[in-house]
Amino acid sequence: MEMFLMAAVMSLLAVAVSAVLFAAATHGERPEATSPVKRVALEPQRFFASAVDGAPAAGPGPEAEPVPVEALLLRIEQHIRLEQAAAESFLHTPSGQSLHSRTTSRLVN
Amino acid sequence: MTMAPADVLVGIAAEEAEQVLALGSRIALSAGQVLFSLGDAAHSLYVVDRGRIALTLPMTVRDKEQDVLVEERSPGQSLGWSALVSPHRFTLKATAAVDTEVVALSRAALFDHFAAHPAVGYAVTRNLSAVVGHRLQIMQTMWLREVQRVVEISQG
Numbered sequence: 001m002e003m004f005l006m007a008a009v010m011s012l013l014a015v016a017v018s019a020v021l022f023a024a025a026t027h028g029e030r031p032e033a034t035s036p037v038k039r040v041a042l043e044p045q046r047f048f049a050s051a052v053d054g055a056p057a058a059g060p061g062p063e064a065e066p067v068p069v070e071a072l073l074l075r076i077e078q079h080i081r082l083e084q085a086a087a088e089s090f091l092h093t094p095s096g097q098s099l100h101s102r103t104t105s106r107l108v109n
Numbered sequence: 110m111t112m113a114p115a116d117v118l119v120g121i122a123a124e125e126a127e128q129v130l131a132l133g134s135r136i137a138l139s140a141g142q143v144l145f146s147l148g149d150a151a152h153s154l155y156v157v158d159r160g161r162i163a164l165t166l167p168m169t170v171r172d173k174e175q176d177v178l179v180e181e182r183s184p185g186q187s188l189g190w191s192a193l194v195s196p197h198r199f200t201l202k203a204t205a206a207v208d209t210e211v212v213a214l215s216r217a218a219l220f221d222h223f224a225a226h227p228a229v230g231y232a233v234t235r236n237l238s239a240v241v242g243h244r245l246q247i248m249q250t251m252w253l254r255e256v257q258r259v260v261e262i263s264q265g
Contacts, residue, residue, distance in 0.1 A: 069171055076168070077178045084180075087250035091243075099250065100257050108258060 079105040113185035115156045117236045125229050130156070132222055133212040138205035144189075147202045151191040153213040157182050160209025164188065164201040176202060180244075190237055192216045 067075070082103040090098045102109075118126040135158070138144060144155065144162060155162075161183055165176035179201060182188045191199050193216060223230025 069173070069175070072170060073175055073177065076170070080177070080179060083251045083254060084247060086254065087247045090250050091246055100254060 075106055079103075079107040113158065115185055115187060116240055117154070117156065117187045117233050119232075119236050121229060121232045125226070128226075129214070129219075129222065129229060129233070130212055132218040133214040136211050136213050138209045138211070140205055140207050140209075142205045144203040144205065144211065145199045147199060149199045151189060151197045151199045151216075153189060153215045154187060154192045154219065155189045155203075155211040155213055156187050157184050158210045158212055159184055161206040162188060162209060162211070163204050163206040165204065166201060176204070181206065187237075187240060190241060193219070193237065194241075 082105045086098075086101055086103055089101065115126070115130070118129060121129070133153075133156070136144070136155075138160070145151070147167065161181055163178050164180040164182065166179050167174050168177040169175075170177075182203075188203060189199065191197060197216070219233070223233065
């Protein structure tokens with residue numbers, strides 16, 4: 001009978017110690033339990049970071065904005081002037097190389 | 110009538126060149142004013158005395174027709190030789206890029222003068238051939254360069 005009571009007391013003591021340890025362990029994890037909240041708080045930063053990374057897919061960036069018609073017309077005129085200059089150069093010194101020489105025109109580069 | 114030496118009058122004695130220019134009438138254009146439009150009946154050859162003329166062609170840009178500069182004419186340069194070549198229709202639009210003055214030489218007056226002065230007619234025709242031929246060579250070269258690009262694009 002004494003042995004039985006001793007075993008029962010030891011078991012209860014072990015359970016109590018386990019409970020205390022579990023409680024302590026659980027308490028130690030609380031800061032981590034709040035980390036999702038922090039992650040949520042950090043979400044906007046990640047969102048913006050992702051938005052920058054995904055800008056081309058998310059929508060047209062500054063490079064993709066259409067060129068104003070006036071600027072496009074100026075580019076066309078510049079292209080024609082450069083092509084005329086290249087043609088003049090070819091007529092001055094005709095060769096296959098000068099015929100197909102590259103210009104700095106933004107329309108073809 | 111004193112003005113910059115005209116390209117169509119090169120090789121002609123000064124006095125004879127003056128006689129040719131005296132056949133014409135001066136036209137003053139303010140910046141942006143149209144001298145002639147594409148498809149207009151061409152009755153006169155023009156020589157730029159002052160300013161600058163922009164020669165443009167219509168091009169569709171963003172679903173809208175725009176005048177795109179093809180060439181420019183400065184003092185001494187001629188334009189509008191369609192007046193002397195059948196079917197006498199302008200193939201470009203001419204607009205004053207700045208305040209400009211041109212001398213308009215009518216076909217009828219020129220041909221009458223050439224008939225009376227064949228040597229002058231020959232010289233003007235020769236000069237005009239040089240102007241037309243040069244433009245043909247320039248356009249031919251530009252066209253070939255564009256074809257080359259089309260070939261490169263089609264080949265990826």
